[in-house]
Amino acid sequence: DGGITQSPKYLFRKEGQNVTLSCEQNLNHDAMYWYRQDPGQGLRLIYYSQIVNDFQKGDIAEGYSVSREKKESFPLTVTSAQKNPTAFYLCASSTLFTGRSSGANVLTFGAGSRLTVL
Amino acid sequence: QKEVEQNSGPLSVPEGAIASLNCTYSDRGSQSFFWYRQYSGKSPELIMFIYSNGDKEDGRFTAQLNKASQYVSLLIRDSQPSDSATYLCAVTPSGGYQKVTFGTGTKLQVIP
Numbered sequence: 001d002g003g004i005t006q007s008p009k010y011l012f013r014k015e016g017q018n019v020t021l022s023c024e025q026n027l028n029h030d031a032m033y034w035y036r037q038d039p040g041q042g043l044r045l046i047y048y049s050q051i052v053n054d055f056q057k058g059d060i061a062e063g064y065s066v067s068r069e070k071k072e073s074f075p076l077t078v079t080s081a082q083k084n085p086t087a088f089y090l091c092a093s094s095t096l097f098t099g100r101s102s103g104a105n106v107l108t109f110g111a112g113s114r115l116t117v118l
Numbered sequence: 119q120k121e122v123e124q125n126s127g128p129l130s131v132p133e134g135a136i137a138s139l140n141c142t143y144s145d146r147g148s149q150s151f152f153w154y155r156q157y158s159g160k161s162p163e164l165i166m167f168i169y170s171n172g173d174k175e176d177g178r179f180t181a182q183l184n185k186a187s188q189y190v191s192l193l194i195r196d197s198q199p200s201d202s203a204t205y206l207c208a209v210t211p212s213g214g215y216q217k218v219t220f221g222t223g224t225k226l227q228v229i230p
Contacts, residue, residue: 033218040126042206042222043162058217090161094218104150104169105210107218109161 002027006091006110013078013085013117021076021113023091031105032074033092036060037112043090049074078115089113121145122221124207130227137194139224141207144188151183151190152208156223162206165192197228 004025013019025032031050035043045058049068063082068074074093078085090112094105123142131137139153150169154162168174168181168190180193190209194201204223210216 035220040222043208043220045217045219048217056217104152104167105216105218106152106164106167107154107162107208109163112161 004091004093004108004110006089006113008113009111011113011115013115015117016080018077018079019115021078021089021091021115023074023076023110024072025074025091025093025108025110026072027093027095027108028071029093029095029108030071031094032068033094033107034058034064034066034074034076035090035092037088037090046076046089085115086117087115089115120221121219122207122209124205124221124224126222127225128227129224130229131197133197133199133228133230135197137197137201137226137228139192139194139205139207139226141190141192141221142188143190143207143209145209145211146185146188147211148188148209150210151181152210152218153179153181153192154206154208154220156204156206158203165205194226197226199228199230202226202228 007022033048034046047066049055065077091110092107152167153165156162166176168183174181178195182191204225206223207221210218
């Protein structure tokens with residue numbers, strides 16, 4: 001089945017430690033995204049990537065890093081510089097739907113990774 | 119001003135009624151508009167998207183877009199308890215791999 005796989009589903013981290021969240025997709029999508037979700041704050045964009053070896057900062061990139069060495073993979077590292085990392089992290093990918101005169105990048109999400117800092 | 123604004127709710131409707139969810143956006147250049155549904159503890163899933171003014175219908179769901187008023191809505195007809203979830207509005211500035219900005223979501227409760 002095609003989809004997006006995120007791992008681990010749950011992760012506990014001590015303060016001062018870096019952690020890496022995995023995101024793999026087999027949908028042949030070019031673009032990939034990382035969002036963070038906190039209660040009552042919706043989804044906030046951390047980083048996104050349109051092609052391999054290229055990525056752009058989103059609205060809350062500080063304290064995070066990413067890489068895009070393969071089309072299928074877009075791992076997110078939460079560094080010790082991130083002051084409040086406890087959150088639900090969502091990875092997504094998109095294809096461009098071209099219908100009529102415009103297109104829409106429909107996002108497909110993974111199941112998410114829940115990070116808790118102890 | 120937030121880029122995408124939604125009333126957080128909860129919005130309570132009786133089973134079988136029409137639920138109306140609203141969203142406003144600040145960027146007049148926004149081109150594509152999405153509605154996602156998110157059950158508690160789960161990831162969002164697409165309900166539908168719209169990019170032309172007017173209505174777009176898909177089963178019990180109708181998306182309405184008014185670019186002049188910078189307003190997009192989602193109507194759910196014959197609401198079911200299984201529709202109880204948080205509904206996220208999202209916008210993107212133009213076709214292509216642009217950043218997708220989400221609202222904070224509206225929690226819908228359908229009362230049996």
